[in-house]
Amino acid sequence: MTGSILLVEDNERLTEMLRTVLESRGHQVKSAGSGDDALAQLQGQRFDLLVLDLKLPGMNGVELLQRVRRSAALKELPVVIMTGVFRGEDYARAAAKLGVEAYLEKPFGKDDFLKAVQGALERGPARKELSRLLLDLYKNGKNGMIELRGGTRVFVVGGEPASFSSPGFVPFLISANHLQRGDLEQFPPSRPGRLPLVEAGLIGYDDLLEQSRLFLFRALVEALLQNQSPRFTPDITGVELPLTPLSLPRLLHQAAGTASFDLAPYLTSRGALCPVRTPEYFRLANLLNMGQEEVDLLQRLGQGKTVQDILSDCDTPARGAALLDLLARMGMLSLAAAPAQDQQPDFPQKVLFNRPIEEVSERRAEAINFNDLVDEVSESIELVVGKKGMAAPLSATEIDFEQEVQRDYAAIQDKNYYEIFGMTPGTFSFATLKDAYFAKTREYSPEKFMQLSGDTLGRAQDVLSHYANAYNTLSSVIAKERYDEMLNADTVGLGGKREDELQARIQFQSGKVFLEMEDYGNAERALQDAYTLDPNDAQTSAYLAWSIYKNPGNQRSQGALEKCRMLLSKSLQAERNADAFAFRGWMLLDEGRDGLAEGEFQKSLKLNPHQSHAQGGMRLIRERREAEKKGLFKRIFG
Known part of the structure; x- marks a missing residue:
């Protein structure tokens, strides 16, 4: 470890010899021939070590040492004593009480001298390798000032870098075109510091904050990479405004990734x-x-x-x-030295951001109980006909209703959506659609529905779902247009599975249009219908997850979030597709897990370089990183 040393010795020949030895080891050395000269230099410049002869002309070394220890700015300065007069253990013990690191009696050898100097520098509380110093300050929540090379002073508040002053800041602004040299000469700031630049109208306040954080970040990272051992003073008197705090763990992590x-x-x-x-x-x-x-x-x-x-x-x-x-x-x-189990957090923690991406398995069908089924069906009915106007409790026999279900199921097999409600594209009207739908669904009350079982229950659910799909399609201008296009292509009326595939495609396309319109509620409903009809389609699973995630009504629902994760996992299990990777990337990004989000966006763009959501996510990550360097936390997260 090298440092700045003040050598106080009245013997000029010995001074030159010691200076040569120290400078050959990379130390910066200044000398003084008297106690008064030494005190003046100590008050005018910062040193990392004082090498002091006790017998000096004028103010002797003992008096100088006493003054050093009474000074708030100098009391922790490491000192090595040299003496040819004050010999013996009694003097050494007395010097140790004044914080002397080493006590050398003349004559002494070069190796002993260098060992004493090196040990004093390494043990000195004001001199540590920067990374270790910053960690010590952070762990203990200390305040103070760190002086880096080039005259940059960093003020630490509560253990984290919070401000600085530096002769290099104005040249930095000029080199980045945030300040014009001619303006600086024409409108010189009224006083030293950074805020006077704003007062003079040379730079805006927000821009000053951004550039100040960037400068502080770069100055500390450069010092860490250079492995500097700066001087620390436990005093923040004169801290320069404005404050520009940095997160020390984040700073050290980024520096470690660079070095x-x-x-x-x-x-x-x-x-x-x-x-x-x-x-x-x-x-x-x-x-x-x-x-x-x-x-x-x-x-x-x-x-x-x-x-x-x-x-x-x-x-x-x-x-x-x-x-x-x-x-x-x-x-x-x-x-x-031996294997051990991880310890657990000793405080409540909702989410650990830096964890793997969860692969959520789809719920197995047998895990869904009867109450879940009833709730889902009841919600589907209320969605269209509302809570009022439902049929009265069952008064006819169960057999009559079962026969009605069988007839309805047979009637829908070979009909398109218009025919189900007794219309044609030419006679269609929204009023007729609503009346017809209400007439067909009012008999499927929850009370009747709950009394069915076996195959009839499944067919009743299919009928009700078919009515809802037809109504949702024809009542939506967008979905109706898609359906009419497919009608004209002679793809309707095939019945069975092909009919389901057709409806799934219609609802999927409708859902995507609603997403583009940012109508997330209708998008979720359309895509849920598409998923019900074709649950194994990777694209449908991905877009349904995205619609659920974007729907404001689901923002506080943990169940909705888990469903999104399940759907995306299922989509990627069925097919590695760019959309699912992109949507999962945005979910991670919103959690603050930028590193994992970037990985998902890169996977998406590898499959489809034009995937817009992935492109937007990567763009935001780049902006965040640049903003972090510049200090744009308010703009990004505000």
């Missing part, structure tokens, strides 16, 4: 250990935005596998190792 990682030494030291999740994993995981490969890797945790085992199945072991290393340093994983 190169030395895999061999990591496997040597960690390869035989077994990583398991800690409660902190669940607390921080939702702050990260992991990709599919990272999520897949994490699913191998807690299975008794070692780091070596986990990474052996990874396409990019170095990136996987970097992720495991980061999560361990953040306290999200513990590395045990």
Whole structure:
């Protein structure tokens, strides 16, 4: 570790010798020949280490050390003492009480000197490798200021980067064309800082926030990649406005994905250990935005596998190792010598975003009980005829109603939708349709329906469904147009399965039109009818899921969400299709699982490069990432 060192020694020859030794190791060295000169330099510039001779002209070294320890800004500065006069353990113990890191008695060797300097720099509370420093600040929720190379000062509030000041910010704005050099010269800001740029009308406030977050993000990522060991001061006096906070776990995760990682030494030291999740994993995981490969890797945790085992199945072991290393340093994983079970969250958690995509199996038919069937049928009847005007409870015999069901079932087999209601395309009217439909369905009251059984029950359901399909088709201008087109093509009237296939196609096309119109309620009804008629069609399953998901009436329904997932899984099991991948991508995107959503959109576009939903999803992900770098959280999520 290198640093900036102030060497205080009145012997010029010794000063030059020590300076040469230190500079040969990469340290930046300034020197002072007296205590007064040293104090002036300490007050005017930040140093990482003070190397101090106790016998000095004027203010001696002991008095200088006392002043350093009484100063709020200097009290944690590491100090190495050199002395040829104050010898013995008593002096060393007294110096240690003043926070002296090492006490060297002259004459001393070069190796001892370098060991003392290096140890003081490494143990110094103000100097740590940046990643470790940021994690320490985050875990302890500390405030303070970090000084990066180039004079950029980062203010940390509550453990997270929240603001900065930097001489490089204005040149950054000029290079990005957010600020014109000529305007800056003609309308110079009234005082230092970033807000005066807005006061002078040189940049808008929102644009300043965006560019400030982008600059802070880039400055910290560059410092992390350079493995800087900056100076930290536990003081935020003079924090510069406006505040531009960044999520530290997200920042470290993105930086870890960018940096190169030395895999061999990591496997040597960690390869035989077994990583398991800690409660902190669940607390921080939702702050990260992991990709599919990272999520897949994490699913191998807690299975008794070692780091070596986990990474052996990874396409990019170095990136996987970097992720495991980061999560361990953040306290999200513990590395045990023997296999252990994952711990569980110690707080209520609704959703863990960085988890695999759930493959939901379709409910088996026998899992649907009789009450479910009655509720579904009753809802279908109420949809058209309403709750009023239903037939009175059954007064005729069950046999009479069963015979009526059989006659109705036979009557619909070879008729098109107009003929079912006693009309032709030429005599059609909405009023006639409504009256005819009501007349046919009023006899199928819930009370009568519940008394049926066996084949008659199934046929009654088919009749009622056929009436509803016919009514829904002819009462909708869009669906009626599709139906008339198919009538003219002589595809109607074939009866049986072909009739069902025809109706399924009509309702499917109608549902897609309603989706384009953003009429999600009618879209869901039309596509549900299509699915009822043809439940094995992959496209129908996918579009029905999308209509349910987009219908505002289903937004708070967990059951509706589970049905969407089941339908999409079923669609993809039947056929890998671009629409299902795209719709599942949007569901993941809305959950905040951008990495997994991107994977689904890529699968969709691989099958169909023109799939509009997938294109829109990828576009939004790119905008979000750029906005995250620029700080456009308000625009994206507001």
